[in-house]
Amino acid sequence: MSMSAALRREVRGRANDCCEYCQLPQSRFRLVAFHVEHVIARQHGGSDDALNLCLACHWCNLFKGPNLSSLHDGQLVRLFSPREDEWKDHFQLIDGAIIGLTPIGIATVNLLNMNDPDRVELRS
Numbered sequence: 001m002s003m004s005a006a007l008r009r010e011v012r013g014r015a016n017d018c019c020e021y022c023q024l025p026q027s028r029f030r031l032v033a034f035h036v037e038h039v040i041a042r043q044h045g046g047s048d049d050a051l052n053l054c055l056a057c058h059w060c061n062l063f064k065g066p067n068l069s070s071l072h073d074g075q076l077v078r079l080f081s082p083r084e085d086e087w088k089d090h091f092q093l094i095d096g097a098i099i100g101l102t103p104i105g106i107a108t109v110n111l112l113n114m115n116d117p118d119r120v121e122l123r124s
Ligand SMILES: [Zn+2]
Pocket: 019, 020, 021, 022, 023, 024, 056, 057, 058, 059, 060, 061
């Protein structure tokens, strides 16, 4: 990894130590550090620039992988981008569950498995 400690700190601070996809706070996990994740994966040409990085919990990081898009109602839609999109434009938090408000939000909730019961409980 070529990413510097300073760059990781910058990404963490910008995210207020919360997952930028599902908003879980790092403070709920003492033993597992959240990932500094590429919004556009390296294999698609994404850079190590802060503008292409976000903080992601281990679940969001795992399920997103290198994906950039998913299907919603048979249509290919891009995933939510923490760098280009406003979270509140695409998601709503209700009793710990994350509701997608747009095709982008719905596709991202589904692909990243955001409403796994364990994760809903952690957010409740
Ligand atoms: Zn997450």
